Amino acid sequence: MAVLISLFAFTLLYLSYKLYKRLTLNLPPGPRPWPVVGNLYGVKPVRFRCFSEWSRAYGPIISVWFGSTLNVIVSSAELAKEVLKDNDQQLANRHRSRSAAKFSRDGKDLIWADYGPHYVKVRRLCTLELFSPRRLEALRPIREDEVTAMVESLYRDCTSLEHKGKGLMVKKYLGAVAFNNITRIVFGKRFVNDEGVMDEQGQEFKAIVANGLKLGASLAMAEHVPWLRWLFPLEEEAFARHCARRDRLTRAIMEEHALARQKPGGAKQHFVDALLTFQGSYDLSEDTIIGLLWDMITGGMDTTAISVEWAMAELIRNPRAQRKAQEELDSVIGPSRVMTESDIPNLPYLHCVAKEALRLHPPTPLMLPHRTNVDVKIGGHDIPKGSNVHVNVWAIARDPTVWERPLEFRPERFMKEDVDMKGHDFRLLPFGAGRRVCPGAQLGISLVMSMLGHLLHHFSWAPTIGVRPEEIDMGENPGLVAFMRTPLEAVPTPRLAAELYKRVPVDI
Template sequence: MDLCNFLLYAISSYVFIHVLVVFALKSSSSKTNLPPGPKGLPLVGNLLMLGNRPHESLANLSKTHGPLMTLHLGCLTTVVVSSAEMTREVLQKNDHTFSGRIVIDAATTLSHPEGSMVFAQLGPHWRTLRRICNTQMFNPAKLDALQGLRRRQIKQMIEHLHESYAAARAIDVGRCAFTTVLNLIWNMMFSVDLVDHKLGLAQELKDLVWELMKIGGTPNLADYFPVLKPIDPQGLRRRTFKCFTKLHAIFDDKINQRLQSRSSPSQFPRTNDLLDVLLDYCEDNGSDFRHEHIKPLFLDIFTAGTETSSTTIEWTMAELLRNRHVLAKAQSEINEIIGREQAVDESDIARLPYLQAVVKETLRLHPPVPFLIPHRADATVELAGFTVPKHSQVLINTWAIGRDGHVWEDPLSFSPERFLESRVDFRGHDFQFIPFGAGRRICPGMPLADRVVHLILASFLQSFDWKLPEGVTPECLDMQEKLGITLNKVTPLLAIPCKFGSTT
């Protein structure tokens, strides 16, 4: 037996024995009254049932096993929630118990994963991170103060679209939205633009962010069999490290420049952007926030803020181009309320109820994070007569809940009208519709995403009519999904900005 085969044999034997011990310990517990679920295979449990589209696979399994379902993913007990009623039990009645996080192995390549608001456990440091976001980035006063910045970015976006219009050239809708959102967020953090619509850096960064989302959403054997963590069998931790290294280099450059400028305040006045605020926290002796926490927090804001908003805009435009009567109705509303000469302002959005309904309907059918960020049970808890053990992973299948025929009439149709006479909203109180989550772990960036998505879409629809490239019909437009942490289109949406009336 050569060395490679011997090592493979030794590792396989070790894993086999480890898993047997874990399952023996689990099965020996007489107090286990887990929610029902499908039978799994020895050792791997239900892992092979996830498939390439786990949001769909688990939605289908829940039809057989119920809205509270147990899966055994290797050594990790996972409870899947697939109804609004069960989601309320988890995220409202037992919110504190289910507010923990499982730190996935790929994220441990961060030097300080606890500095990430996504993975930080409830406690003083998490509350500090949350307070920073709520008071320094996403509160109404801060967002109002940055309206001029968003107007400038929208103007640059429209100028780019006019160039494509003049050349009758299709644009990549997702990339255009990503570039705009990226510059908005970058300005909030560093007071400068990062990319230009005409340059390739935006696509490089979009691909980089998607790589991180893809890695984060890939079932990782190291998470399901902890004994495998040292060898990183799928290379996900190594791939994550490469992505983090590239992004950290960009952050380091900006942070070092700012530290130098702060040492000469007479020459470089404060910008009062997020970086200045975070550096102030670092210098406050009463704060537990340190320099090493800056980059993980920036990484959260950068990746989550750009990806979710641009993805929602792309899905919305795709649905509008497939349903031209909805597109015409949204454009008509904008024309009647605002006109085509005056640029859309954020204050106008409240007067565009149909556009708001269009966005809600998109979020219902295409939630940007179909499982939210997985929760963890921090204590054993009784739920609907079943026992959810401590340290179980809890997945909220918002994709399935948004398509639940018991809640939504004709759930697979794109019909914004369903929201016009409804008070259902996405702010975490209506558990049949929680694309941003609910409870303590609700997405802190929701207020910014709400403004940015509506503003970009309204500007798209006010400035141009839109058509698909030659040879692509609404009926054959590819609407296939690919899932990382976020839900993207498999095929990027290409659309041509054109003169009103030219598409009929």
């Protein structure tokens, strides 16, 4: 009985302290929270749109309570600068959900690591070694090979009697590029053969990815309300089985590369080879190597395909912009050869198309939360230690005070002003900024540009029969990344000679 009374008294004191802090601090405004659950029941499924609506009502910085945890949402470029530059070090920690903590071995990777010596070491490895210009150039043949494989597949399908003149699901082809590209760059593996058949190891890989997504999405309410966790216990055995399965596959691939490296010419530029090379000099544990490899996979698997699908939807809705991009491609490349990445610097309008698509449709519309490691002030408001701060990139890109006609797809806006999109201009943040900016930004940009260029140079694109361009569904699915709610279906028409659609496989 004495223990229960003590526990009750401690809980009462804790809640009283939290209430006192909430009442005495100058927190950002926001919707009134409910006891225990906070604002959880008021948050709509597409969170970045919901937070944007609340920001229009309460201002560009708002408080949203997930259970007893304060989440601060900023929706202006000025406040994003305060978060990602002025207070960067104080906000460089990462909130880890229970599932993220399990997957990352409590932050032994890069994405979920708190800011400190480990993060600085691993970030340096990524910047100087994994994503160096030299390595990205060495991996260029893989990217170009997979993009030409996409073109060949599209051509085969759109000219077949079965599909001629009919719409194709664009996501299918973009997803194949993203999947094959990331597995080859990270693991040195193309799990799918030229006939589109996936091998046993590839099937295991896809099953692990799908199971990880399922486990990560299974803890919503209990994640934010500690008092309810006894009702929703973490499935320790399920997470342990998943991690063991993931690690078993990864170790098998690492062992294959370790054996190959013992032979003359066996060392390659793939990320797994690079991590094995630098394991000793950077003092990398096996947990960190596995965590980094899967960071690259989860970070690069969907984002490029998502970005290109949105861009193609906008270009089909805006035929004038599509024609202008194709005129540039025809002028620079011509009708007798295919595009390569070396052509990208000579395609300024295509750059503008990619930027405008990433502005309107950032693949991660709401940045992963930055967690405060000390009390800070943002926009004149108190943000206590332990709060989560989110930057609503999607809302900033639609701010009429910084963008002229922000809801229109107008690539020309970037011809007038060269806006950086790698974290230096806080109006456009598809890859984040500051200490936690995406280290693979240049890799993502190169692949997006190459995919867009090939799709537009090789084909003209129109909506399916009976669908007007303005009727294409531009809504998003709920989730961390912004998939199109209705996958894009479109009709491609070849523009070049038949021999230019043939893939010549490369082995690297």
